[in-house]
Amino acid sequence: MTDDTRVLGLAGLQALIDALGLRGYTVIGPTVRDGAIVNAPISSLDDLPRGIGDEQDAAHYRLRDRGDEALFGFAAGAQSAKPVLFPSDELLWRSRRTADVTVIDREVEPPPGPPYALIGVRSCDLRAILMHDQILLERTAADVHYAARRAESFVVAVACTDPAGTCFCVSMDTGPSPRGGYDLALTELYADGEHRFVVAVGTDRGAEVLAEVAATTATADDVAVAERVITEASGRMGRALQTDGLKYLLYANVESPHWDDVASRCLACTNCTLVCPTCFCTSVEDVTDLTGVNAERHRVWDSCFSEEFSYIHGGSVRESTRSRYRQWITHKLAAWEDQFGSFGCVGCGRCITWCPAGIDITVEAAALRGTPRKTSQRS
Amino acid sequence: MTSLAEHDHADAAAHALAAGDAMLPRPYRVVRTRQDTRDTVTLQLEPVDGVPLKFSAGQFTMLHAFGVGEVPISISGDPTKEGLLEHTIRNVGSVSGALVAAAPGTILAVRGPFGTGWDVSDGMGGDVVFITGGIGLAPLRPAILELLANREKYNRVALLYGARTPDDILFGDELRKWADLLGIVVEVTVDSGPHSWRGRVGLVTQLIPRIAFDPANTVALVCGPEVMMRACATALRGRGVPAASIRLSMERNMKCGVGLCGHCQLRELFICVDGPVLTYERLAPLMSRWEL
Amino acid sequence: MQTIEEYLPEHPFFAGLDQPTLELLAGCATNVHFDANEVLFHEGDQADTFYIVRKGLIAIQVQSPSAGGVVVDTAEAGGVVGWSWLVPPYRWMFDARASEPTSAVAFDGACLRGKCESDPAVGYALMQRVARVMLDRLEAARLRLIDMYGSSS
Numbered sequence: 001m002t003d004d005t006r007v008l009g010l011a012g013l014q015a016l017i018d019a020l021g022l023r024g025y026t027v028i029g030p031t032v033r034d035g036a037i038v039n040a041p042i043s044s045l046d047d048l049p050r051g052i053g054d055e056q057d058a059a060h061y062r063l064r065d066r067g068d069e070a071l072f073g074f075a076a077g078a079q080s081a082k083p084v085l086f087p088s089d090e091l092l093w094r095s096r097r098t099a100d101v102t103v104i105d106r107e108v109e110p111p112p113g114p115p116y117a118l119i120g121v122r123s124c125d126l127r128a129i130l131m132h133d134q135i136l137l138e139r140t141a142a143d144v145h146y147a148a149r150r151a152e153s154f155v156v157a158v159a160c161t162d163p164a165g166t167c168f169c170v171s172m173d174t175g176p177s178p179r180g181g182y183d184l185a186l187t188e189l190y191a192d193g194e195h196r197f198v199v200a201v202g203t204d205r206g207a208e209v210l211a212e213v214a215a216t217t218a219t220a221d222d223v224a225v226a227e228r229v230i231t232e233a234s235g236r237m238g239r240a241l242q243t244d245g246l247k248y249l250l251y252a253n254v255e256s257p258h259w260d261d262v263a264s265r266c267l268a269c270t271n272c273t274l275v276c277p278t279c280f281c282t283s284v285e286d287v288t289d290l291t292g293v294n295a296e297r298h299r300v301w302d303s304c305f306s307e308e309f310s311y312i313h314g315g316s317v318r319e320s321t322r323s324r325y326r327q328w329i330t331h332k333l334a335a336w337e338d339q340f341g342s343f344g345c346v347g348c349g350r351c352i353t354w355c356p357a358g359i360d361i362t363v364e365a366a367a368l369r370g371t372p373r374k375t376s377q378r379s
Numbered sequence: 380m381t382s383l384a385e386h387d388h389a390d391a392a393a394h395a396l397a398a399g400d401a402m403l404p405r406p407y408r409v410v411r412t413r414q415d416t417r418d419t420v421t422l423q424l425e426p427v428d429g430v431p432l433k434f435s436a437g438q439f440t441m442l443h444a445f446g447v448g449e450v451p452i453s454i455s456g457d458p459t460k461e462g463l464l465e466h467t468i469r470n471v472g473s474v475s476g477a478l479v480a481a482a483p484g485t486i487l488a489v490r491g492p493f494g495t496g497w498d499v500s501d502g503m504g505g506d507v508v509f510i511t512g513g514i515g516l517a518p519l520r521p522a523i524l525e526l527l528a529n530r531e532k533y534n535r536v537a538l539l540y541g542a543r544t545p546d547d548i549l550f551g552d553e554l555r556k557w558a559d560l561l562g563i564v565v566e567v568t569v570d571s572g573p574h575s576w577r578g579r580v581g582l583v584t585q586l587i588p589r590i591a592f593d594p595a596n597t598v599a600l601v602c603g604p605e606v607m608m609r610a611c612a613t614a615l616r617g618r619g620v621p622a623a624s625i626r627l628s629m630e631r632n633m634k635c636g637v638g639l640c641g642h643c644q645l646r647e648l649f650i651c652v653d654g655p656v657l658t659y660e661r662l663a664p665l666m667s668r669w670e671l
Numbered sequence: 672m673q674t675i676e677e678y679l680p681e682h683p684f685f686a687g688l689d690q691p692t693l694e695l696l697a698g699c700a701t702n703v704h705f706d707a708n709e710v711l712f713h714e715g716d717q718a719d720t721f722y723i724v725r726k727g728l729i730a731i732q733v734q735s736p737s738a739g740g741v742v743v744d745t746a747e748a749g750g751v752v753g754w755s756w757l758v759p760p761y762r763w764m765f766d767a768r769a770s771e772p773t774s775a776v777a778f779d780g781a782c783l784r785g786k787c788e789s790d791p792a793v794g795y796a797l798m799q800r801v802a803r804v805m806l807d808r809l810e811a812a813r814l815r816l817i818d819m820y821g822s823s824s
Binding site for chain 3: 513541547568571572576579580585589603
């Protein structure tokens with residue numbers, strides 16, 4: 001944190017939400033719905049999960065009463081920012097077919113609606129957004145819908161002060177405190193004295209908005225407390241994943257008998273890929289109206305756990321569940337590094353929490369380390 | 380990767396938007412169709428906007444039948460001539476079924492061209508061996524035509540082609556022309572033939588020991604079912620052709636053609652962008668593992 | 672025209688065999704010629720000959736009431752035809768027919784077996800060559816079995 005570090009009170013945070021709204025943003029933040037933390041439009045501090053914490057473990061998620069006034073006292077919610085910036089269903093184009101002409105409708109201009117301001121993005125999820133930027137914007141071709149949504153987005157990150165039992169961002173070096181990619185980053189302080197937010201400024205745009213609200217310069221004490229809170233959170237990770245040599249471990253274990261063991265538990269339900277903030281695989285669907293005149297083409301989320309995912313004429317490349325789990329974890333912890341220069345896992349723990357069978361990526365990776373190899377493979 | 384501090388998503392997004400939408404196709408009109416075999420049809424397409432599609436031999440397009448769906452299909456036309464876009468399509472599913480049924484005048488949607496090419500010109504000054512089976516001759520045809528446009532720059536050239544039955548042999552007239560007039564050794568074999576078949580029966584790999592080429596100075600372009608390509612690569616390695624000189628064209632499920640949808644991944648490879656044409660050197664460790 | 676002794680070292684099947692062995696084996700051999708469509712042997716007949724093809728093409732085929740005659744393999748210059756002379760009951764399993772005018776060297780099966788039995792080193796050298804061709808044929812047959820070019824619909 002630098003000399004630019006500021007402090008906001010509760011009223012200041014409300015002013016920040018108001019300022020973003022006035023600038024035309026749809027402000028999205030964490031809310032409580034159906035017993036889970038979910039992102040939704042917010043306008044007031046009252047929309048935030050005040051005093052709510054969470055318990056997370058393999059196949060287990062419960063909200064709990066923290067007995068305090070913390071607004072961000074929970075860990076990874078049910079979903080990351082992925083559904084906001086990269087929705088599960090996106091209209092790509094429409095076509096109209098008449099007797100002698102077919103028109104591809106180019107009037108579908110991305111994106112619909114006002115830009116988003118995301119409040120409370122965790123460092124793991126922020127890192128996942130930066131990965132999506134890299135994958136969906138900075139390669140051979142871009143997802144123009146994501147590009148349009150992302151270009152205008154405003155990110156207020158929040159450091160995690162109370163990680164959950166399934167968190168392992170420290171292992172993946174993605175948290176618990178955001179280190180870049182945000183406009184503003186908050187660290188919530190509530191345990192000592194006044195409920196306040198230490199604010200780091202990431203962009204000029206962030207500084208402009210912050211100038212409109214009653215932020216004061218952070219004292220040395222504020223900064224020290226924030227750092228202590230982060231350090232403590234770093235020590236309370238519920239999970240750990242040993243990352244050294246992970247790529248070679250996965251590549252070398254391509255024929256490990258352990259995949260059969262995972263497959264005996266995995267339901268191939270696709271939950272892990274749906275909640276994963278980095279999973280980006282999609283399919284396309286064509287929808288035709290009853291007249292056959294109008295057709296729409298949609299981009300929809302897909303999952304490497306489905307049988308059709310790898311279908312080519314004659315059958316699926318990955319018929320078995322063992323091969324699909326292997327594909328998923330190998331992509332996350334190995335192939336991603338070859339493709340994009342980092343792990344594809346940010347340690348948010350959602351795949352562990354939301355797996356109905358409680359399959360744990362950290363446990364499966366550790367089990368592979370313990371599996372004797374019969375053969376070695378060049379990589 | 381750009382370091383987080385340097386990362387400017389707004390710049391990246393603006394750049395991406397300026398580059399255009401790779402998922403938005405261009406309409407093409409079917410000009411002519413030709414029934415090649417019982418289940419295979421060649422379509423000749425012209426762009427409705429009049430702008431011809433430039434491509435490299437080996438590249439594919441995403442070909443879309445309105446209201447039905449989109450599939451990756453290799454271009455089978457001549458890359459040295461600017462003209463109609465040509466696709467040779469085998470009817471194996473709902474989308475390809477709709478495509479082979481497209482009558483002249485039908486509007487189809489085309490994205491691309493996508494992927495890596497054969498780069499057959501790397502074989503100039505040396506020998507070139509084309510090995511193919513089934514519909515795999517269609518993706519190789521542009522490379523053969525590219526070579527033929529400069530036939531004198533290559534030494535020995537052979538085409539080994541395996542088909543299921545004599546009735547499944549594609550481009551029969553062209554095969555004869557290439558052999559008789561253009562100095563290509565063309566060897567054809569089928570899996571089985573009727574009593575009246577006077578040609579060879581056997582596997583295309585069995586032809587590899589029969590032809591003359593200088594293994595150290597040969598580029599081998601192989602296109603067909605993965606099992607066939609593996610067997611051919613093994614036979615070529617057995618004759619001393621370096622793995623880096625053997626190129627295969629891979630098939631995987633593709634929904635976007637531009638590396639976004641993730642379907643075509645083979646471990647670290649995106650077949651649509653890194654391939655479809657890849658060296659056996661790169662593919663060998665990946666092809667030998669089940670369900671990778 | 673070359674004598675059989677002169678030709679045998681040129682045929683890939685005999686590559687690497689020494690001159691005395693070739694002369695020994697040539698003692699079992701005669702030159703033969705088949706016109707197009709001429710039948711070499713029929714399924715069920717006594718199998719007493721081993722052919723090495725010098726030029727032309729021989730089709731191995733099987734009769735099927737529904738499919739008519741189906742050609743399941745071919746042998747051309749450099750190839751060989753016939754294994755049934757090697758093992759009891761010495762009966763052909765398929766038909767063989769010349770697809771085009773074909774020249775071959777025919778070896779008497781009983782004569783070859785006699786040479787192999789009296790000189791195991793010759794027998795081993797011959798069996799190695801037989802095994803190599805059989806392996807090649809077997810691998811190709813297995814791959815053709817999976818119908819890898821695929822049938823539509």
